[in-house]
Amino acid sequence: MTFLDDFLIRAALAGIGVALAAAPLGCFVVWRRMAYFGDATAHASILGVALALSFDVSVFAGVLATALAMATTVSALAGRGYAMDTLLGVLAHSSLAFGLVAVSFLQGVRIDLMAYLFGDILAVGRADLAVIWGGEALVLALLWWRWSALLTATLNPDLAHAAGIDPRREQMVLTIALALVVAVAIKVVGVLLIAAMLLIPAAAARPFAATPERMAAIAALLGMLSATGGLQLAFALDTPAGPSIVCLAAALFAASSLTGLLLHRRRG
């Protein structure tokens, strides 16, 4: 029984850690319409898994490196002939495909592909927990430090320039934060559902927020609620943990949208 408690607690801590940093970062993803950007970064990370295993480095380092490479590639290619959504679609799916093919070349290593695609939060160990919380703390610190500049650059690049802020540097800060979140969240929700942890709590927080700060705080709360509640659901119903977390987040989003609609009706 103690063992059971222990892995559930570790899983809950991992989920809370990811939700805490993913939600405020997710707000920027929503505000800047970068949803596909998050997807592309996440999908590229399966390639990082394959590379990490074949070169025998830590999966975290491999994923972080490919996620960063992906994000900077997209930033560099943006506005050079292809529409952003086309570019992201090409890069996201081809990097996922290359990653899957690369994994199949790995000989002698049997890796559980499903664990990387959908996460394996129940297998989170102490070391994983340290990586997750360390990474998330770094992301939160980064966002805290650049908050005002990031918001200004999100509003309008020229406005940022006039205030002495370089919008490309702020974009870079977000890119790095995104790569970090992807790298640490891969264990918790997996490659395919990371974007959901970024977007859904942020979107669900919108109807209840009057300022950006409040939206980020509410998103973090909803994200943590989804993580812990989803784990309990998974345990009670014997369903996969990562998807259960996202399902609960989606249910919260639906509820919040309905509430927002009703509030709007009454006010309008």
Added chain:
Amino acid sequence: MPQMPESRRRMSLIALNNLSVRHGGNTVLSGVSLTIEPGEIVTVVGPNGSGKSTLLRSVIGAQKPARGTVTRAPGLRIGYVPQKLHIDPTLPLTVRRFLSLPQRVSDARAAEALEQAGAGDLAARQMSGLSGGQFQRVLLARALLCNPQLLILDEATQGLDQPGSAAFYQRIEKVRQELGCAVLMVSHELHVVMAASDRVICLNGHVCCEGAPEHVASAPEYRALFGTGTQGALALYRHEHNHSHDHDCAHGNGHDHPHEAAE
């Protein structure tokens, strides 16, 4: 560093020297030189694609010059009112919070700037719920927060009706009197904006002509760009008719420019 008389070097807020800007393969601005002195209202007019916005973006440092230099007075405080600002409806933002970006300002200072911009009652409103005119006044208030020496407005009245934009420019004039700041603005509403200016710069990739509004309005280069109708409109406006007219004056109606494209 070229030798300039001490007084002149201290005086000019902005000095563009032989500025050229390229976008991709296109030369948008070539050989533009101009200075802005404290307290003057300078208006840049020109047809679409003449490089007006690029000029302003160069002044605030958002656009790297291909050639030439942009010199700002040391410690110059610039208040910038962008052309338009799309605020995504997913971003919750009150007017008060918007004023504290990126630098936090006190409630008293925010209230003062909103009052100066004629937006005194808007502090608690959401940015995405403002009308066009209210939005512009909030942008103006934000630009006034830093107590600017130079106020830069890029097509600030786009989307406002004529009485609305006339009122906005009257407010700019009032702000100039109160703060003593210089104003650099771009507009295609010639008749409104020229009447309120000390100096007009007619731009079409390069400076075609510049000077007092009356001088520019009668210059052949200007007429070639905008037709002759605008002079009448200017005169009309000078007589303080600021209610709405059905103006038929030409807004850069596709006259070819007589100059060769300067290289």
